Amino acid sequence: MNSPSDVGAIRPDGRRERGERTRTAILEAAARLASVEGLEGLSIGGLAEHLGISKSGLYAHFKSKEELQLATILTAEAIYERDVIVPAMEASPGVARLLALTDAFFDYVRSGVFPGGCFFIANSLDPATARRGRVKDLLARLQRETLEGLGEWVREAQELDGIASGRDPRHVAFEIDSLMTGADRNFVLFNDPASLEDGRRAIYRLLSAVA
């Protein structure tokens, strides 16, 4: 998501590369912070204080709070891809991929990579943030893509493994996503990993329903 400019790529002194590394480190801290404080709580000043760097240093990377929020969401998305989507892609298509996705999702929530549970569930339901303009539009687009991708994997599992035969794969995808959402919500509220097992168990059950 950060496309280094040609100018940066040919600079011999590594300055551009170091700048990208700094930007990435800032955004990863911002994503962790936003899963606890909310995206709305992400101000340039607040993040600078949290990181122990100057406000002007941060302004060199992000021109506005909105730009910082959007970049933070894309950073969280990259972490989600790495921790949840890639392990699923490495499994065989069909039910095996959906089970790998389920396991990877609950491991990702439990791992604490985001201290406030799943970044996207927390922030898409954050009343203070998620209603507004480009931030909300980006969160909505990512959720649509998640549901569509999941629907595609369900369709493959129907074809290859005969689960949920005759059902609209989008409906099954909605149910899987909801069980992840509900389990994450309870996990955060109750601070109890048993809530994640509730979600995992329910999705496994859903995926074992062979017509």
Add this chain to the structure above:
Amino acid sequence: MNSPSDVGAIRPDGRRERGERTRTAILEAAARLASVEGLEGLSIGGLAEHLGISKSGLYAHFKSKEELQLATILTAEAIYERDVIVPAMEASPGVARLLALTDAFFDYVRSGVFPGGCFFIANSLDPATARRGRVKDLLARLQRETLEGLGEWVREAQELDGIASGRDPRHVAFEIDSLMTGADRNFVLFNDPASLEDGRRAIYRLLSAVA
């Protein structure tokens, strides 16, 4: 939840009664505001401005932001009881009650009584608020009570109507709650009532599974 003091009850000039009415009106506005702005956004000053009354007038009712937040949650709970629980209680025990609950829940979300979708889903996942002290504890307690009550109704439906036979009623309750949560989340993100129909359809399907 507001226990009028004896002193107030015997006052002949109605002052105490008017005070209670004012308090209720303030809290209902606060609950609507919190479903959009988040409980963390509920400051005494901000709410006073929103209502067009003086800050000192509000301080007469609430001594602190936390007290205002807790009272707001209990007001939202009373609205939830009125709009969701009472219609379900009026239906016969068993599957009929669970279906009435489902219909009432999605009507309540769609009605816009809280502009940000279900108050409790929004605020229990609000990263800025829901992690903290007494506010979080109250939200967690209400969610536990919701899941326990729902589990009890599922158990009745198992006995009376033979649905989901042999399953742990708490697991079925978790699934119903998750489908409501996921549908509410998508409804708010996509601003599309079709998301609520996804939830209703999935819960009806779950409740039609006779062993």
